[in-house]
Amino acid sequence: MRIDRNRHNEFPVAETMKNSIQQQETFPLCNADSHRFSRRALLASGGSASILASISKAIANEEDNGSKNKLAAKNVILLWLEGGPSQLETFDPHPGGLFGGDTKAITTPVPDLMISELLPQTAEIMQHASLIRSLTSKEGDHERAIYNIKSGYRPDPTLIHPSIGAVLCHEESVQAEIPRHISIIPRNSPGRGGFLGAKYDAFKVNDPARPVPDIRSQVSNERNARRIDDLFSVVEKEFQRGRLQKLDLQRTLHQSSTDAALKMMSSDQLDAFDVRKESASLRDSFGDTPFGRGCLAAVRLLEAGSRCVEVTLGGWDSHVTNHLLQSAGCETLDPALASLIKLLQERDLFESTLVVCGGEFGRTPSINPAEGRDHWPHGFSMLLAGCGIGRGRVYGATAAEPKLDAPNPLEHVDQPVTISDLHATIYRALGLSSDLEYQTPIGRPIKRSEGKVITEILS
């Protein structure tokens, strides 16, 4: 479809936010506990017509959306290892060889599958997961590679592509009181809505040991209710006078977003962020780290209605003292990853949740003079488990001693998989067509993914 540039012959019409209005977010009501900003208090003390109207609209929309939710809920948990984890120290060790380093391999319940000794707990659950060991990309710079692997496209100055979480949330009209796309400890690369819209950006939170940012009102319930009442019954009313018809619905979404934010502030579902509600033994099993707590919170958030949660673990950029840094990373990753898979199974979420674990690229087979490994996008690993993924499978392989200066670096990679292929496979596992074509805001057709599905690792 091309946008009609000739409308009215002389003045092109900007494509504004009509689409986003059609997908306006709505939120069901809930009970508020006494420690939070209470909707009851708001109504009792404020009682403005505008607030009542917006709540009744929310109720009506909730009923509408209930009938629209025809898709079975599929979830994604992305364990994002930022900095470039070494495939040799994680999922693709080559011990004893020229480039194997100090890392040894250990067996797993899957015959012939060995992974790094630095991941002993993960090794025990490998019969529930699959590995791609032959990922390749053309991006060796962190920023560009992160964009590439999170969106499935190489950076393009003309548009921003959505991340997997944004695509998944865009597919569903059902809403939760808490955000559906969440990034825990987001560092510099939270999932983005891109051309699908900023409302699909990941909601960013830090270590679940700390409260969710900006979620608590700074004043009493009564006072906050009075502020909201003054805002909508006086100041917003004046702003709307004589301006664009249906200003809030057609343009600003100010009141709708405020209503949604207020609901979130008072939602019981906020408890999902609070991992202290889980037993001490369960918390311990994930590890007493921000990443471990993030993984535990991810399960709780999916139970509460979120669809995609990414949890970031940094510190993998081991240009110096590679073994030390990778060991430290694995020490945090190992209990969290293994416990996550187990908990998803225990809570009956494993079949509906796709777990993806990896980073933006791997590390060079050779060890540099500083005992580090540098960036290596020519053959690295990604773990996939859960929804739509086969069990205990391995796709692709890297050579134990590749020629580092080979003109074609992929000649030592068996069954190379591109980042586009990885995305196509993920979308297939989630039951989404990778061929679907989006129209960007300027009418440019973009496929959801241009890759080829790796059917061998699908269930």
Add this chain to the structure above:
Amino acid sequence: MSGVSIIFKNVRHLSMKTMRWLWLLGLVVVAFRYLSPSMSDQQARPITTWVESVRDVASIRRENHLPHRTVTDRSNQNPDQFRESVNHSIASINAIHQTHLKNIGLQSAEEGNWLTICRRLSLALVGQGLSLEEIRSLQNAPEIERVDIHLQNLFKDPRYHNYWAERWTRYLVGTDGGQFIVYRRRRFRIWLSEVIAENRPYDEIVRKLLTAEGLWTDRPEVNFYTATFDSNNGEADPIRLASRTARVFLGLRIDCLQCHDDFLGNVNLGDRDQIREGKQQDFHQLAAFFSAAKTNGLQGLKKGFSNYKYQYLDAKEEVTVEPKVPFAEHLMPDLKDPRERLAAWITHEENHQAAVAAVSHVWALIFGKPFGEAVDDLPLDRSSQPILDELAKDFVAHQFDLRRLITVITGLKAFRCDSRADFPITEEHEDQYAVFPLMQLRPEQVAGAIIQASRIKKTDRDSSLLLQFISFTSTNEFVERFGDRGEDELEPENVTISQRLLMMNGKMVRESIESNPILNTTAHLAMFSKDDSQLIESAYLCTLNRFPSENEHQHFLKRLQTGKNRNQDVVDLMWVLTNSSELTWNH
């Protein structure tokens, strides 16, 4: 006994309690001296007129230690002739616009009031609203002159060239960090700030960028090239530079031609009377110009020969690609250096497409939205866009004078008309600029509006170091949480839940509205307003840059007069105004 000893001896006899009171009194006096000039109508101060500001270019140059210009110096223009020429341009473009609106049967809104237009100017030129100090100063001038006076004041304000430099930097090199050591984004931005302050002609800036040579540290324009080093093994990346050049300087999105010919009818190139479909060759021939930029160790970027090779889709082998432009080839001068040839072609006075691309970007920065579908998507086969076309011709005819272009655009009825009307407003009214289009402010503008609203005086480089530090750190944190749109900052967006949470409960708003007697408007209004009416009026002027309506005034007057805690009520008033959509939208 020395005087100092006598004072010391007497001071020792003062009790600690007395000392504390004296200290507090001193603080109050300092605070009063700081605030009192802004709280009421000020004594008339010298007002810079349009004529004076045109003469002032030379003094700006001196202040910024910039070399004297050797090109056409507009400071030598007769100010009356300059004003007449600008008015003539505005009138002719307004006539085209009004005729168009009449033809499609749309009624146009009346002109907005002076405060509304001044707010739009401030947001466009310095990225924040007006301070109460600025408003009070403008109130001393005749109403009919206030908008023009404010525009000229902004042109002289360092905030203007700093703010536009950051916007241009995003547009020219993006927001990525680039390759360590060889790419200095900050240096590039400062250089742009200097050339904008000096009002160097646009064509000269473009030529400097495209033909840049030397080290990225002492020739900041070289960073236009080094920004791409990270994707091409430490060399300028012709692919990225071609894409960037097409979008920024030509208003063409030809990126898909990098991989294949256009088969969707989206990219049409060639001369206007012989439009043809875009070919893969068009992209790579443009990229070939940039292969002439060679990296030479410590000497930085040097001139060289083009040696671009590429294997086209379905071709069996790589071929050498000669530099060639995708349209209007007859304008290409006979120069040896490929980059100089390209720069001369882009800035050729008959290259209308390039001039339209420049005007399109200035328009988008002023209105907060592109004129058409996208700021950098102006296909060669688009239907006529008389306003952009006329502005582009006017821009070229007046030596690519950016400040003049801004003056003309902000003088148009499209910019000065109201965003409200006594007839029903539809999206079409906004699309056709029959009313001023409502646009959400960009994150840094929202941060700027909040910070400015919390101060009586203008926040700029003359503010105290503490204020500048607070402003810098809190802005960065706020923009990061609000959602920096990077290079896409001119694409329309609407409000998200995260943004509302940040505004309602976030640290920056909380610290900006709390009753802090040293820093914040809230406490100053509560302490120094002569009555509640003046307090409410000042709160509205500080935050929304307008007077309250009668209904609003009465409502908040009742709140203040019946409330039990006045300070708390003032904080709440500021919270409400700061959280209004009016603060975060341009209108």
